[in-house]
Amino acid sequence: MTILTSKWKLSVVTLFLTSFHTSHALANKDLAKHEQFESDFIYLGAQIGSIRYQHGCEPWAVNCDKRDTAFSGLIGYQFKNNYFIESSFMDLGDINATYFESGINVPYQGKMKAWDAAIGYDLELSDNFYTFAKVGVLNWYGETHSTSQKRKDDGFTTTASVGLKYNFAENWQARLTYQYINDLGSQKIGSSNGHIGWLGLSYQFKRKKQTDPKPIVPAAKPQQTIKEKPVQIPTVKEITKVVPEKTITTLFAFDSSYFVPSTEFNEFLTHIKSYPTTEITIKAYTDSKGSAEYNNRLSKQRAEAIKNYLANHGIDESRITAAFFGETHPITDNDTEDHRKHNRRAVVTSSEIEVKINKGSVNG
Incomplete structure (x- = not known):
């Protein structure tokens, strides 16, 4: 290996470790403040690895070094929450071997570079921890040379990878990957797995979603001292009135828990303020886009957004029961956007109650 190549690889290692130290410092921020991001984004990265060429040397080699350090730069695009496409350019290191030829030991060295294009899928294990798998095609460029000859070749083959990903800061992700490359090389320069x-x-170049606006809390009014006057207590005749159950449905934008109250919803709010003994039930749903686990979280956020709105407008939280059901119980199919729009809903219901009202009064 030449001195120039060694210096280049040392520079890449230094840059990689410096970037990791910088990103680790960012992780000291408060990660408890969970931000919501758009599901589609581009990402850039770098990798350092150890490669082993399974059949790197012929059985009659005097000595064989078929392990080396590998380097990779990658670019990818994450879409639909779990799927991604990715391309990498790789320096796959060297193979060094010595063969006994014509009475002397002849050293050989093989070099390999490649780029690949793959599609993959992430499986969420927790909020920031994933396992993934990807498959793709790889275009390799190889070279073998000794003191007397030099041969080059290139071609295509298949590759597959599995690994783990961890989001340790808002935009930074670490990954650990095992990659298998099938039949890397050719008969001309030698072939190995x-x-x-x-x-x-x-x-990750993520874009934040629109966040819910902070509620405006009215300023407390100063208390006034009222002088008590003797009041003649009237004789009141009371009757019982049944206040029927009242229900309102509100719709949400795609992949959003941002709640925008309608005129009808504020009329519903006036109704439940007028009858403070009613019990309020919130049931929130999503359409079928995305994973079931993600949709459960999203429907929970929608139910909590409405609950917070009611609480901020004077409704005692002890009156409110919030439930979420994800993509289950659709009111129509999810085949079209218009149908999915009606499934992205929350249904708010006030219970039926009996109240006593004054029919009239007679002074005693």
């Missing part, structure tokens, strides 16, 4: 263990770091 590649096994690589990668340690990577990527930056």
Whole structure:
């Protein structure tokens, strides 16, 4: 390996470790404040790894070094919450071997570079921890040379990877990957299966969603002292009135828990303020887009958004029961956007109650 190549690889390692230290400092921020992001975004990253060429040397080699350090730069696009496409450019290191030829030991060195394009899927294990798998095609460029000859070749093959991802800051993600490359090389320069263990770091260009506005709390009015006057207590005749159950449905935008009250909803709010003994039930739903786990969280956020709105407008939280059902119980199919719009809903109901009202009064 030349001195120039060694210096280049040392520079890449230094840059990788410096980037990791900087991003680790960002992780000291308060991660408890969970921000919502758009599900589609681009990311860039770098990886350092260890590669082993399974059949890197012929059986009659005097000595064989078929392990080396590998480097990779990658770009990807995450979409639909769990799917991603990704492309990498890789320096897959060297193979060094010595063969006994014509009475002397002849050193050989093989070099390999490649780029790949793959599609993958993330499986969420927790809020910030994922496992993933991806498959794709790989275009390799190889070279083998000794003191007397030099041969080059290139071609295509298949590759597959599995690994783990961890979001340790808002935009930073670490990953640990095992990659298998099938039949890397050719008869002209030699062929081998590649096994690589990668340690990577990527930056995600996420866009934040629109957040819920902070409620406006009216200023407290100063208390007034009222002088008590003797009041003649009238004789009141009371009758019982049944206040029927009242229900209102509100719709949400796609992939959003931002609640915008309608005129009808504020009329409903006036109704439940007028009858403070009613019990309020909130049931929130989503359409079928996204994973079931993600939709459960989203419907919970929608139910809580309405509950917070009612509480901020004078409704005692002990009166409110909030439930969420994700993508279950659709009122129509999810085949079209118009149908899905009606499934992104929350149904708010006030219970039936009996109240006593004054029919009239007679002074005693």
